[in-house]
Amino acid sequence: ILRGQETPAHQRPYMTSLQVSGKHICGGFLIADQWVLSAAHCLQDAGNATLQVLVGAHSLSEAEPNKRLLGVRKLFPHPNSSVENIYNDLLLIQLEERVSPSADVQILPFQREDRSVPAGTQCEVAGWGFISNTGRLPDKLHHVELSVISNTVCNTRIHYDGSITEKLMCTESKRKDSCKGDSGGPLVCNGVAEGVVATGARVCGNWKKPGIYTRIPPYVDWFDSIWAAAHQ
Numbered sequence: 001i002l003r004g005q006e007t008p009a010h011q012r013p014y015m016t017s018l019q020v021s022g023k024h025i026c027g028g029f030l031i032a033d034q035w036v037l038s039a040a041h042c043l044q045d046a047g048n049a050t051l052q053v054l055v056g057a058h059s060l061s062e063a064e065p066n067k068r069l070l071g072v073r074k075l076f077p078h079p080n081s082s083v084e085n086i087y088n089d090l091l092l093i094q095l096e097e098r099v100s101p102s103a104d105v106q107i108l109p110f111q112r113e114d115r116s117v118p119a120g121t122q123c124e125v126a127g128w129g130f131i132s133n134t135g136r137l138p139d140k141l142h143h144v145e146l147s148v149i150s151n152t153v154c155n156t157r158i159h160y161d162g163s164i165t166e167k168l169m170c171t172e173s174k175r176k177d178s179c180k181g182d183s184g185g186p187l188v189c190n191g192v193a194e195g196v197v198a199t200g201a202r203v204c205g206n207w208k209k210p211g212i213y214t215r216i217p218p219y220v221d222w223f224d225s226i227w228a229a230a231h232q
């Protein structure tokens with residue numbers, strides 16, 4: 001998170017850290033008591049190493065009462081996700097066990113209505129990703145408030161020149177921005193998850209490269225199909 005602020009401890013209790021060998025690689029968030037939503041591109045950084053999901057954390061290193069490092073039962077990268085492009089960059093993670101909700105571990109509701117978030121809406125994103133372009137990683141959760149920009153503006157030549165589909169959305173990236181390590185985290189607008197941080201351009205905080213987020217509503221049927229199969 002560039003030019004945001006350290007989050008008051010446990011104030012975003014839905015946030016999870018996706019870890020490989022005890023190292024934070026991506027964000028994610030609890031959408032049910034055994035399910036986390038993140039980004040498929042995060043698996044690129046994982047290779048075939050063991051993935052774990054940290055819940056209930058503020059600090060990545062310090063002991064905290066409700067902090068739990070959980071195993072992964074099954075990974076469901078979106079079938080149309082690809083290393084080649086930014087489309088369908090979603091990963092559903094089935095945890096080894098159900099989490100018990102607490103002050104520090106809560107589910108975040110996601111948007112089911114497929115209506116675009118109006119340009120100018122103030123949303124927020126949180127994560128343990130880069131807090132500087134030189135790649136400084138924080139120990140504690142950060143968040144930043146970002147303004148939504150329309151896909152029309154985001155598709156102009158100076159920005160993404162037509163590559164932003166209706167399954168993606170953009171936020172301003174002038175100074176404040178999400179960055180490497182924030183991928184998979186939620187874009188929260190009016191208390192509801194509307195998007196997931198996509199591994200955007202290789203730059204952060206450059207107004208010419210707005211933040212790119214995978215919109216959640218277009219994928220609700222996919223979530224439901226996975227859940228139906230898992231709970232048969």
Ligand SMILES: NCc1cccc(NC(=O)c2cccc3[nH]c(C(N)=O)cc23)c1
Binds near residue numbers: 211
């Ligand atoms: N909203 C922008 C946004 C959101 C999420 C992820 C990213 N970027 C990266 O994942 C990334 C990947 C590789 C090298 C990189 N170097 C840098 C950098 N020095 O800033 C970023 C990256 C950018």
